[in-house]
Amino acid sequence: MSDRWTEKLSPYLDGELSAVEREQLESHLAKCEECAAALEQLRRVVGRARALEDRPPATGLWSGIAERIGAAPSDAKVADLEARRRSKVARLRQRRLSFSLPQLAAASIALIVISAGGAWLVSRPAGPAAERGASSVSGQAGLVSAPVAGHSATSYDAAIVELERIIDESRDQLDTTTVRVIEENLMIINQAIVQAQRALAEDPASEYLNEHLAATMRQKLEFLRRAAEMTRAVS
Amino acid sequence: MTNLKQDRDLRPVDADDAVLAAAGDAGAFERLYNRHVPRIHSLVRRMIGADLADEVTQDVFVRAWQKLGSYRGEAAFGTWLHRVAINVILGRRKQLGIRRERFVEGEGVVGRLSSNPKGAETAIDFETAIELLPDGAQQVFVLHDVEGYKHGEIAQMLGISSGTSKSQLHRARMILRDYLDR
Ligand SMILES: [Zn+2]
Numbered sequence: 001m002s003d004r005w006t007e008k009l010s011p012y013l014d015g016e017l018s019a020v021e022r023e024q025l026e027s028h029l030a031k032c033e034e035c036a037a038a039l040e041q042l043r044r045v046v047g048r049a050r051a052l053e054d055r056p057p058a059t060g061l062w063s064g065i066a067e068r069i070g071a072a073p074s075d076a077k078v079a080d081l082e083a084r085r086r087s088k089v090a091r092l093r094q095r096r097l098s099f100s101l102p103q104l105a106a107a108s109i110a111l112i113v114i115s116a117g118g119a120w121l122v123s124r125p126a127g128p129a130a131e132r133g134a135s136s137v138s139g140q141a142g143l144v145s146a147p148v149a150g151h152s153a154t155s156y157d158a159a160i161v162e163l164e165r166i167i168d169e170s171r172d173q174l175d176t177t178t179v180r181v182i183e184e185n186l187m188i189i190n191q192a193i194v195q196a197q198r199a200l201a202e203d204p205a206s207e208y209l210n211e212h213l214a215a216t217m218r219q220k221l222e223f224l225r226r227a228a229e230m231t232r233a234v235s
Numbered sequence: 236m237t238n239l240k241q242d243r244d245l246r247p248v249d250a251d252d253a254v255l256a257a258a259g260d261a262g263a264f265e266r267l268y269n270r271h272v273p274r275i276h277s278l279v280r281r282m283i284g285a286d287l288a289d290e291v292t293q294d295v296f297v298r299a300w301q302k303l304g305s306y307r308g309e310a311a312f313g314t315w316l317h318r319v320a321i322n323v324i325l326g327r328r329k330q331l332g333i334r335r336e337r338f339v340e341g342e343g344v345v346g347r348l349s350s351n352p353k354g355a356e357t358a359i360d361f362e363t364a365i366e367l368l369p370d371g372a373q374q375v376f377v378l379h380d381v382e383g384y385k386h387g388e389i390a391q392m393l394g395i396s397s398g399t400s401k402s403q404l405h406r407a408r409m410i411l412r413d414y415l416d417r
Contacts, residue, residue, distance in 0.1 A: 010404060010405035010408055045412055046380055054277040061293050062269075065268065068293070191250065
């Protein structure tokens with residue numbers, strides 16, 4: 001066994017040698033027991049590395065993290081905690097909705113471009129553009145914010161499942177960019193629905209939140225409908 | 236491989252919690268922490284050693300909380316968190332560089348490990364041996380053989396050449412042959 005050969009053992013294992021180098025090494029391995037044994041051990045090292053199991057830390061680390069991100073319940077009085085909880089809920093609700101509108105705007109912009117015929121290459125607006133989109137969507141909110149009339153929760157779910165199935169089946173015929181745009185937008189809409197549901201859970205009576213959720217769900221249905229139409233046209 | 240699969244399994248649950256956490260929901264972030272801490276802590280432990288693993292793991296999650304606003308769901312949360320962790324770890328290692336260098340050259344455990352004679356009596360298991368590898372060899376080994384990054388990617392992350400990455404990997408594997416504990 002010499003360095004000249006051992007140094008090639010790892011690249012050999014990783015399939016990085018040229019055909020010539022590989023042949024030379026293999027004929028050396030046939031003659032040299034030491035190198036052959038080393039190769040076997042290296043193979044086991046690689047296998048062992050891949051099979052390593054993740055272990056949680058021995059002690060809990062969350063409380064330290066919670067403290068640093070300002071989330072730890074301190075020994076403050078109960079009234080204090082309740083006040084803090086209420087202000088946090090209010091803050092959350094505000095942030096959540098202001099977060100979801102630009103995202104929805106981005107989704108609808110991408111959808112419009114995608115359905116404007118043949119323009120598959122869409123880049124989602126980011127940063128300032130998305131912000132501008134937000135204000136225009138709040139402006140348009142009236143257009144879509146009617147409750148989901150005539151759709152029970154079950155028929156809504158069934159429609160979603162059916163449309164997802166259609167899109168799924170024609171997935172192979174769509175180009176990657178289109179599939180990605182559809183998936184990204186669905187993710188954005190799903191996130192918006194989750195946000196709206198959570199906000200609603202905290203304030204079930206809010207008319208605005210109810211309408212916002214309904215609008216978002218309608219938007220998802222509409223998006224899937226158009227995507228399914230497109231995939232039908234393609235296939 | 237298992238990591239990728241794990242990401243996919245957790246994806247729907249993570250996506251919801253990541254949105255909530257980005258909006259300031261610490262409860263949602265705690266759920267993300269609980270699901271991902273074994274993987275992150277193991278990564279940190281292997282790359283920086285058991286001594287600092289708890290502290291650096293906490294740094295990773297604090298950084299993730301601060302950066303969640305920029306997470307847009309374009310990758311699975313686990314994948315995104317993993318990148319945050321790598322950045323925190325590499326930053327931390329740069330700070331530690333000088334101190335660790337001395338270990339490698341000197342009489343420290345690391346020095347002993349790198350010249351451990353074959354068949355020597357040792358209680359060091361494979362996991363511990365990884366933690367005690369010489370610096371460069373350790374980073375490349377964990378990133379390549381454990382985490383599945385390619386030499387090109389590792390070279391970029393560590394600011395080294397692909398050739399250096401390859402030779403450090405070989406060095407690490409050669410050392411670890413003596414610590415195969417099964
Ligand atoms: Zn040989």
